[in-house]
Amino acid sequence: MKRGVxxxxxxxxxxxxxxxxxxGTFSKVLSNLADKAQLVAVCDHDEAVLDRWKDEFxxxxxxxxxxxxLDDGQVDAVFLAxxxxxxxxxxxxxxxxxxxxxxxxxxxxxxxxxxxxIETVEKTGLTYMMAENYCFMRPNMMIENMVxxxxxxxxxxxxxxxxxxxxxxxxxxxxxxxxxxxxxxSYRGNTYPTHSLGPVAKWLDLHRNGEDxxxxxxxxxxxxxxxxxxxxxxxxxxxxxxxxxxxxxGDSAVTLIRTKKGKLITLRYDIQxxxxxxxxxxxxxxxxxxYLSPRHHNEDPxxxxxxxxxxxxxxxxxxxxxxxxxxxxxxxxxxxSWGSVAEQAGHGGGDFSGFPSAxxxxxxxxxxxxxxxxxxxxxxxxxxxxxxxxxxxxxxxRFLEW
Amino acid sequence: MKRGVxxxxxxxxxxxxxxxxxxGTFSKVLSNLADKAQLVAVCDHDEAVLDRWKDEFxxxxxxxxxxxxLDDGQVDAVFLAxxxxxxxxxxxxxxxxxxxxxxxxxxxxxxxxxxxxIETVEKTGLTYMMAENYCFMRPNMMIENMVxxxxxxxxxxxxxxxxxxxxxxxxxxxxxxxxxxxxxxSYRGNTYPTHSLGPVAKWLDLHRNGEDxxxxxxxxxxxxxxxxxxxxxxxxxxxxxxxxxxxxxGDSAVTLIRTKKGKLITLRYDIQxxxxxxxxxxxxxxxxxxYLSPRHHNEDPxxxxxxxxxxxxxxxxxxxxxxxxxxxxxxxxxxxSWGSVAEQAGHGGGDFSGFPSAxxxxxxxxxxxxxxxxxxxxxxxxxxxxxxxxxxxxxxxRFLEW
Numbered sequence: 001m002k003r004g005v006x007x008x009x010x011x012x013x014x015x016x017x018x019x020x021x022x023x024g025t026f027s028k029v030l031s032n033l034a035d036k037a038q039l040v041a042v043c044d045h046d047e048a049v050l051d052r053w054k055d056e057f058x059x060x061x062x063x064x065x066x067x068x069x070l071d072d073g074q075v076d077a078v079f080l081a082x083x084x085x086x087x088x089x090x091x092x093x094x095x096x097x098x099x100x101x102x103x104x105x106x107x108x109x110x111x112x113x114x115x116x117x118i119e120t121v122e123k124t125g126l127t128y129m130m131a132e133n134y135c136f137m138r139p140n141m142m143i144e145n146m147v148x149x150x151x152x153x154x155x156x157x158x159x160x161x162x163x164x165x166x167x168x169x170x171x172x173x174x175x176x177x178x179x180x181x182x183x184x185x186s187y188r189g190n191t192y193p194t195h196s197l198g199p200v201a202k203w204l205d206l207h208r209n210g211e212d213x214x215x216x217x218x219x220x221x222x223x224x225x226x227x228x229x230x231x232x233x234x235x236x237x238x239x240x241x242x243x244x245x246x247x248x249x250g251d252s253a254v255t256l257i258r259t260k261k262g263k264l265i266t267l268r269y270d271i272q273x274x275x276x277x278x279x280x281x282x283x284x285x286x287x288x289x290x291y292l293s294p295r296h297h298n299e300d301p302x303x304x305x306x307x308x309x310x311x312x313x314x315x316x317x318x319x320x321x322x323x324x325x326x327x328x329x330x331x332x333x334x335x336x337s338w339g340s341v342a343e344q345a346g347h348g349g350g351d352f353s354g355f356p357s358a359x360x361x362x363x364x365x366x367x368x369x370x371x372x373x374x375x376x377x378x379x380x381x382x383x384x385x386x387x388x389x390x391x392x393x394x395x396x397x398r399f400l401e402w
Numbered sequence: 403m404k405r406g407v408x409x410x411x412x413x414x415x416x417x418x419x420x421x422x423x424x425x426g427t428f429s430k431v432l433s434n435l436a437d438k439a440q441l442v443a444v445c446d447h448d449e450a451v452l453d454r455w456k457d458e459f460x461x462x463x464x465x466x467x468x469x470x471x472l473d474d475g476q477v478d479a480v481f482l483a484x485x486x487x488x489x490x491x492x493x494x495x496x497x498x499x500x501x502x503x504x505x506x507x508x509x510x511x512x513x514x515x516x517x518x519x520i521e522t523v524e525k526t527g528l529t530y531m532m533a534e535n536y537c538f539m540r541p542n543m544m545i546e547n548m549v550x551x552x553x554x555x556x557x558x559x560x561x562x563x564x565x566x567x568x569x570x571x572x573x574x575x576x577x578x579x580x581x582x583x584x585x586x587x588s589y590r591g592n593t594y595p596t597h598s599l600g601p602v603a604k605w606l607d608l609h610r611n612g613e614d615x616x617x618x619x620x621x622x623x624x625x626x627x628x629x630x631x632x633x634x635x636x637x638x639x640x641x642x643x644x645x646x647x648x649x650x651x652g653d654s655a656v657t658l659i660r661t662k663k664g665k666l667i668t669l670r671y672d673i674q675x676x677x678x679x680x681x682x683x684x685x686x687x688x689x690x691x692x693y694l695s696p697r698h699h700n701e702d703p704x705x706x707x708x709x710x711x712x713x714x715x716x717x718x719x720x721x722x723x724x725x726x727x728x729x730x731x732x733x734x735x736x737x738x739s740w741g742s743v744a745e746q747a748g749h750g751g752g753d754f755s756g757f758p759s760a761x762x763x764x765x766x767x768x769x770x771x772x773x774x775x776x777x778x779x780x781x782x783x784x785x786x787x788x789x790x791x792x793x794x795x796x797x798x799x800r801f802l803e804w
Contacts, residue, residue: 156624156675157654168716218620222558223664225689230716252559252687254658254668262625266656266668273558274708274715275692276722285654287627290677295694295704296722302697306676313676314570314632320678320698 013037013100016069018090019081020044020053022104027057032341037077043069066090070097079131080104083179084192088113091128095120100127105194132198134280138339139301139323140199141332143284143291147203149330151305152286155204160196161268161281167230175235184227184249184272185241190219193255196267199282204263217257221250226272292320300324415439415502418471420492421483422446422455424506429459434743439479445471468492472499481533482506485581486594490515493530497522502529507596534600536682540741541703541725542601543734545686545693549605551732553707554688557606562598563670563683569632577637586629586651586674587643592621595657598669601684606665619659623652628674694722702726 013036017027020042030039042053043063050062063069069078070093077100080090088108091101107130108114121128134140146152170181183191207213224247231241240246251272257265268281276296284291289305302320303309311317335342415438419429422444432441444455445465452464465471471480472495479502482492490510493503509532510516523530536542548554572583585593609615626649633643642648653674659667670683678698686693691707704722705711713719737744 153676154627156627156652157656157672165715165718165720216622218622218658220618220620220658220660220666222660222666225556225558229689250558250664250666251689252666254559254666256620256622256656256658258622258624262652264622264624264652264654264656266670268668270559270687273687273692274555274690274720275687275706276713276715276720277718285672285675285677287631287653288676290675292697295697299701304676304678311678313567313678316567316679318567318676318678 011036014040014074014076016041016043016063016072016075016078016099017081018043018066018069018078019083020046020049022081041069041072041075066093070094070099076100077102077127084183085109085179088117092117092120095124095126095128098124098126102129102131104131105198106192107194130194132194134195135198135202136334136342137199137280138332138335138342139293140202140280140282141335142323142327142330143282144199144202145332146326146330147284147286151289151330152284152291153288153306155263155284155286157264157266157283157285158200158203159266159268159281159283160198160200161278162192162196163268163270163273163275163278163281165226165273165275165277166271167226170227171231171234171241175231175239175241177241180271181241184247186248188221188248188250190253190255190267190269191249192269192271193267195279196269196281197265200265200284203284204259204265206259212259212261212263215258215260217255219253219255222252224248224250224272226251226274230272291323413438416442416476416478418443418445418465418474418477418480418501419483420445420468420471420480421485422448422451424483443471443474443477468495472496472501478502479504479529486585487511487581490519494519494522497526497528497530500526500528504531504533506533507600508594509596532596534596536597537600537604538736538744539601539682540734540737540744541695542604542682542684543737544725544729544732545684546601546604547734548728548732549686549688553691553732554686554693555690555708557665557686557688559666559668559685559687560602560605561668561670561683561685562600562602563680564594564598565670565672565675565677565680565683567628567675567677567679568673569628572629573633573636573643577633577641577643579643582673583643586649588650590623590650590652592655592657592669592671593651594671594673595669597681598671598683599667602667602686605686606661606667608661614661614663614665617660617662619657621655621657624654626650626652626674628653628676632674693725 012034015030015037017039021044027039030037039057039060041061041063042050042057043066044050044053045064047064050064053060053062061072063072069075078090078094080087080094080101080103082090082104084104084106087103087106091103091107094101108117117128135144147155166180169178170184171177177185201207204212227247227249228242228244231239231246235242249272252268252270255265255267255269257267259265278295280293282291282293288307289303289309292302294301300322301324303323303326304313304318304320306313309321310319331339414436417432417439419441423446429441432439441459441462443463443465444452444459445468446452446455447466449466452466455462455464463474465474471477480492480496482489482496482503482505484492484506486506486508489505489508493505493509496503510519519530537546549557568582571580572586573579579587603609606614629649629651630644630646633641633648637644651674654670654672657667657669657671659669661667680697682695684693684695690709691705691711694704696703702724703726705725705728706715706720706722708715711723712721733741
């Protein structure tokens with residue numbers, strides 16, 4: 001076990017950010033975690049990005065080559081904020097070089113990559129965390145806490161939705177496709193499911209204690225029109241994206257999953273349609289109550305709990321109340337500790353709240369299983385994209401081996 | 403063609419209600435339609451129900467036998483407000499006796515019944531209407547009007563949800579099951595899909611002009627816990643319903659449908675789970691805008707239309723606005739004519755608004771195709787329940803023949 005080989009004596013994790021564009025947004029977060037993690041290096045292939053880092057953080061070492069970063073013995077862990085297609089390869093390389101890994105989603109894009117990543121984590125004994133930040137948003141954590149204390153009874157149905165028009169992030173100013181554009185061009189299905197699946201998978205305690213796991217799933221995809229319209233308007237009808245056959249992805253995808261214990265999961269994914277964004281649609285139905293996220297940022301999350309909330313279900317008198325009525329009693333312990341700091345970070349606190357947990361896990365002896373199972377969730381989350389074209393529905397036997 | 407054989411000269415339809423319990427709620431509606439329809443008879447097997455009708459409507463003839471009602475030459479049309487398992491049989495009998503038919507949902511419960519009903523309508527030339535009242539609710543009609551005028555562009559995804567804990571309607575006071583109880587006991591799947599499917603099928607113009615129709619569908623069903631809990635609490639653990647294997651139905655079912663043109667439909671069905679009701683969840687996504695129904699009765703339906711509503715989709719600034727901002731411009735013509743009367747009826751006006759259309763159709767020469775195709779929608783809506791147990795997903799080839 002190489003665990004902790006490069007660990008600093010005072011247990012502050014020396015962290016390198018890989019992908020300086022997006023990764024830069026986390027530097028503010030880290031300044032609040034000085035006793036747990038220290039930003040010591042950055043890696044990016046773009047000289048202009050590195051120059052900005054040098055100006056802002058002159059004490060941070062900069063690398064334009066990933067292999068040379070991994071040779072830096074004064075780096076304990078890497079934070080991968082790179083395009084999703086290279087996450088798995090970079091994570092495996094880092095683990096092999098003795099570094100702990102925090103990876104942004106999606107963790108892997110093929111099952112083979114998934115197995116290789118899992119085996120590398122197990123062989124090295126290092127910590128790997130898939131940084132699914134939406135699990136760490138305040139309402140999602142509060143619901144998780146209430147589920148664990150049985151307030152909703154047994155869960156039967158959960159929903160997650162990631163609806164977020166990012167057509168303007170799919171191309172460079174000259175019309176060339178970014179990695180997000182290539183994702184739409186080359187894949188069809190629910191290709192980015194972890195933001196919607198992550199929190200509800202935690203509520204269901206899936207793939208963690210071995211009691212429940214995916215049994216069968218299907219993904220249906222609509223026709224794709226939004227990409228054509230957008231590219232035709234912006235770049236003219238000569239742009240390949242303005243044609244009818246350029247984009248493999250459709251505008252909306254919906255995935256249904258049934259678990260071995262009979263829980264039902266509905267996930268919606270749409271990153272092209274014209275509308276107000278809703279990246280954080282969630283719902284939960286249990287035998288003793290229900291939860292429903294807001295439709296937009298000016299609404300409250302709603303909850304109804306049998307015997308506590310107003311009215312009776314079976315006679316039609318039940319009335320929702322705001323989730324915040326339960327904040328004093330059921331705020332997640334992690335949010336109680338870090339909430340005021342997390343609220344300054346992005347994605348509803350999610351960009352922050354995972355860090356204390358990850359940093360603790362890299363320094364203390366302890367449970368790597370937690371984060372490993374989150375990478376499992378990512379793996380199976382990716383699978384729907386592989387079967388969407390046929391609209392087929394089958395038991396993914398491989399899940400049973402896990 | 404027997405059409406109009408029994409028609410009254412002044413074109414007022416002489417209507418008989420079949421099923422005096424629920425059917426009685428429509429008598430108020432009919433009083434507002436005196437120039438179009440007249441309630442002349444009622445049929446029920448329960449003497450107590452008939453006695454109440456005699457007290458309240460002494461001029462209405464009462465029958466305790468359906469065949470004798472059908473022999474009444476002074477009845478032009480029957481309104482079937484009976485348990486769903488007998489709708490198709492009663493409709494076919496009435497048509498064969500020369501009566502027009504308005505049937506509550508579900509219209510049919512097997513494909514064989516569906517074909518027999520269709521053939522009987524075509525042979526007799528009489529009018530058959532499936533009274534899917536949710537199509538006639540105010541916001542659903544306004545959205546239909548806006549869709550038809552292209553305000554949402556091309557539709558790509560629609561949602562319908564019928565979430566309505568009616569466990570207290572599944573049994574008599576002594577614990578014996580009602581027909582609703584037997585539906586839960588004997589069938590598994592999305593067994594009552596027309597309230598959620600009806601309005602969105604109209605928005606998509608499905609199975610009407612021949613341009614688009616269902617291509618493939620699947621239904622996933624959760625485990626069933628709510629029935630056991632309810633029956634155990636109310637009747638004790640000796641009641642068969644308190645046992646784990648009594649109910650074939652699960653608590654929540656979700657159906658995915660893809661049409662030939664690539665439109666995606668998501669339907670949710672739950673009539674047992676403990677929570678505030680939401681019988682009218684609807685959503686729509688088009689290439690130029692989106693619609694989202696309220697979560698409860700104190701919220702507005704929300705709309706966003708490109709170029710009209712605030713903000714831009716692709717830069718994240720788009721903001722919902724209330725649908726009622728568009729009422730002056732886009733109120734459905736039928737609601738403009740009848741809205742003030744319809745608001746006094748049940749189900750958000752839906753219990754009323756279908757009647758003027760149906761009454762007109764029974765008296766004027768004209769289009770029976772409209773209502774026939776609505777019975778098609780019902781037919782295919784029922785199909786998911788037949789395939790839910792296997793979680794299988796396949797093309798229902800029979801749709802293609804229609």
